[in-house]
Amino acid sequence: SAVISQKPSRDICQRGTSLTIQCQVDSQVTMMFWYRQQPGQSLTLIATANQGSEATYESGFVIDKFPISRPNLTFSTLTVSNMSPEDSSIYLCSVADGSYEQYFGPGTRLTVT
Amino acid sequence: QQQVKQSPQSLIVQKGGISIINCAYENTAFDYFPWYQQFPGKGPALLIAIRPDVSEKKEGRFTISFNKSAKQFSLHIMDSQPGDSATYFCAAQDYKLSFGAGTTVTVRA
Numbered sequence: 001s002a003v004i005s006q007k008p009s010r011d012i013c014q015r016g017t018s019l020t021i022q023c024q025v026d027s028q029v030t031m032m033f034w035y036r037q038q039p040g041q042s043l044t045l046i047a048t049a050n051q052g053s054e055a056t057y058e059s060g061f062v063i064d065k066f067p068i069s070r071p072n073l074t075f076s077t078l079t080v081s082n083m084s085p086e087d088s089s090i091y092l093c094s095v096a097d098g099s100y101e102q103y104f105g106p107g108t109r110l111t112v113t
Numbered sequence: 114q115q116q117v118k119q120s121p122q123s124l125i126v127q128k129g130g131i132s133i134i135n136c137a138y139e140n141t142a143f144d145y146f147p148w149y150q151q152f153p154g155k156g157p158a159l160l161i162a163i164r165p166d167v168s169e170k171k172e173g174r175f176t177i178s179f180n181k182s183a184k185q186f187s188l189h190i191m192d193s194q195p196g197d198s199a200t201y202f203c204a205a206q207d208y209k210l211s212f213g214a215g216t217t218v219t220v221r222a
Contacts, residue, residue, distance in 0.1 A: 001159075004156075033209075041214075041215075042115075042202060042212045042213065042214050042215050043157065043202065043210075043212045044212075045209050045210065048209075058209075092156055092157075100145040100147075100162070100206060101147070101159060101162070102147070102159070102210060103159060104149075104156035104157045104158070104159075105156050106155060106156045107155070107156045109154075
């Protein structure tokens with residue numbers, strides 16, 4: 001399976017600011033996804049990061065709040081904009097490469113104060 | 114609205130015992146059913162998965178049982194070990210993965 005890294009691994013941010021999270025994969029993959037996992041909760045898909053086009057967002061998530069880039073087949077970024085304490089979560093990148101199997105990165109732990 | 118219902122929320126098992134986690138779904142478009150294992154501070158790791166044309170899949174001490182007519186599937190952890198203590202998520206996929214709420218398994222030595 002692909003090796004996935006995320007930066008930063010954790011951060012503490014002030015409300016009203018923005019944070020960009022990076023996801024790097026060690027091989028080219030077809031699909032990249034961004035999830036949110038609130039403390040003690042399950043995983044919720046934010047969006048599918050599409051290479052060369054706009055991301056596909058799930059219900060309840062909007063581009064202005066969570067802009068996503070995917071410039072190539074190994075890299076994507078998620079920005080959490082105008083943060084509030086409710087955005088405190090783990091943000092996870094995942095990848096899939098033509099099969100159903102989806103692999104997750106280690107996550108970015110975000111605390112908004 | 115959770116598309117995949119998972120139970121129990123938590124369970125405690127003695128070392129060597131069997132852990133059983135159950136999941137149920139309604140969406141008949143789901144065609145892939147993975148289980149993920151997550152340790153504190155880590156991302157979820159794909160543990161084992163099954164397609165609906167198979168009723169059982171076994172990998173080491175982990176077995177998925179799948180009942181298509183009942184729209185239920187379960188994870189059995191045989192000979193549970195303290196290192197199996199983690200949160201387990203079932204999931205189901207149509208065009209995206211939908212996750213269950215998770216089960217925290219504690220294996221007592």
